[in-house]
Amino acid sequence: MTGTGATGGRDPMIQMEAIHKYFGPHHVLKGLDLRVERGTVVALMGPSGSGKSTFLRCMNRIEEPSSGIVRIDGMRINELRVDIDQVRADIGMVFQEYNLFPHLTALANITLGLVHVRGSSRREAEEVGRAALERVGLADQAGQRPPELSGGQQQRVAIARSLAMRPKVLLFDEPTSALDPEMVHEVLDTMRELAQEGMTMVVVSHELGFLREAAHRVVMMDDGRIVEEGPPDQVLGEPENERTRAFLGKLL
C-alpha cells in the first residue's frame, strides 16, 4: 500500500527530483527527491527551518526551485513553456493562515477560481461552490465574510475553495497550526475524510494522531535534507535516525 521512496511503486502523482533552493546565500533545500503516488497521503515533518514548507511550496511553484525537476502527473512543470496557472488550478493548496480573501464572502472565495480560471458560468460555479461548502459542513455560512467566521470555519472554507477546483492533489501547509486547540479536530476530520476518499495529499503537519491514522508515508526533514522516511508506524514508532528521535521527543 505504501510507497517505497524514490523508486518503484504505483503511478506517481508528484515527482520531485534533486530540488535545490537558495534564498540569497542561504541554501535551504539541499537536493531533495520525493515521489508521491496517486491516492496516497504523504506527511512532511521536521523542526522549523528544516525547509518543509519551502519544499511543499516548490510543488506548485509558489516558490521557484533554484534547480531540479518538478513533475505533476507525469508532466514537468518547471519549464518556460508550461502555463503554470493552468497547472496550479489542478493543485489545491491550504495555508497555515487560511489566506481567505477577506473582501469576498465564503461562497465568492470559492467561485472566484471556478469563474476566472476554469471558465465556469457564475450559476454553475455557485452550485459547485455550495456543494463544496456542504461537504465541509458549512452550507449555512455561504454569505459570511471570513472575518466573521471562526478559525476552524475559515480553514474549512479554504479546503472547500481548493476542493471546488477538482484538484488532482492537495497540498496542506501546517493547516492546524494557527487554530485554537478545540478547532483542530474539525479541520482534521475533514482531511481524514478526504484521505479515505483517495485524494492524493501532501501534508506538512505535526498532528501525530492524524498522521498515524491517515498518512501512508512520513518524511522527516532536517536542515534541507530528508533524514528518514517510511510508514508512520516505523518513523513515528521506532525511528532509526537520531534527529528524528530527538524531534519526536520534543513533540511529546
Next chain:
Amino acid sequence: MNESESPQASFLDRWRLRFGHLPWYRRYEALLLAVALWAAGGAWLLPDAGRPDLPVALAVIAWYVAWFLLVATVLVDREKPIWLKRIGSLSVLALFAWLFVRYSGTRWDRVQDQFFAFDRMDGVWEMYAQGLAVTLQLSAVAAAISLVLGLTLGVLRSLHNPVLELFIGLYVDFFRAMPLIVSMVVIFYALPFIGIRLPAFWAATLALVLMNSAYQTEIFRAGIESVTRGQSDAAAALGLSGVQTMWHIVLPQAFRTIIPPLTNNLVSLVKDTAVAYVITVPELLTNAQHAVVWKRTPTPLILSMFLYLATLIPAIHFTRWLERRSARWVAR
C-alpha cells in the same frame, strides 16, 4: 486627624492640615491669587485701544503669555476637572481674539462695506459660474488622467523590477520635489521658446497631472504592498494569473488603505487648481481677481474663499464616510 477634628483647632489650622502638603498648582487659593495678580497686572499695563508702540506691544504679549502659562499648569494637571480645562482652553483663544480686536489697528468699521458689498455684485455672479465651471473641469480632467497614470505607475512600481523602479523612482522624486507653481510656469511660459505651445488649460492640466500622479504612484504602491503575501499566494495557488490576482484580490483590498490618502490627494488637487491663476486660466480665482479690478472691492475674493470652502468641506466629509464604509470588512 484627631487634632483637625477637635473643636479647639482653628479653621486655618484645619485648612493647612488638609491642603498644606499639596504643591501650589493643586491649591485653588494659590491659583486664585495668581489669577488676581495677573488681572491686576493687566489693569496696570494694558494701554488704550489702537496700535501700541513696540515696547508696550511686547509687554502686552508677555501679559498674554503669562495667562497662557497659568492655563498650562491647569491643563497638565491630571487631577483638575475637565470643565476647568475646557474653560481654560477657551479663555486662551478668547483672550487672543480680544487683544487682536483691541490692538491690531484693524478698521472693523470697513469690513461690512468692503468685504460684503453684495449690492455691487451684478454681473459678477455670471463670472463666478464660468470660473467655477472651469475649476471643476480642470479638477475632473486632471484627476482622471492622474488617477490612471498613478495607478499604472503604482502597480508597475510594486513589481520591484529594477529598471522600472529606477525610472519611476526618478519621476516620483522629481515631481514631488518640484513646486507646482514652478512646473506650471515653466510649461506655459518657458516651453514656447523651444516650440512647445500648450493652451493655458492644458498646461495647467499637465502640471497638475505630473505632480499628483507622482504622489498617487506612492499612494497606490503603499496600498498594494499593504496586502499580505499570503493573499497573492492563495490567488496564485488557485491558478489566477498575475493580472487577475491584482484586479480581483490585491487592488480591492489595497483600496481600503488607499482611500484616505487618495481622497486627501484629490481634495488638494482641487485646491491646487487655483495656482492656474498665474498662467491666466479663467478659473475661479482668476475671475474673482478680474471682478475685484472691475468692481473696485475685494468682495469677490472673499466670496471665492467661501465658494472653495462650500465645495471642499462636503468633499472632505464624503471622504470620511468612505473611510468608515471601507473599514467595515477589515480583517483581523
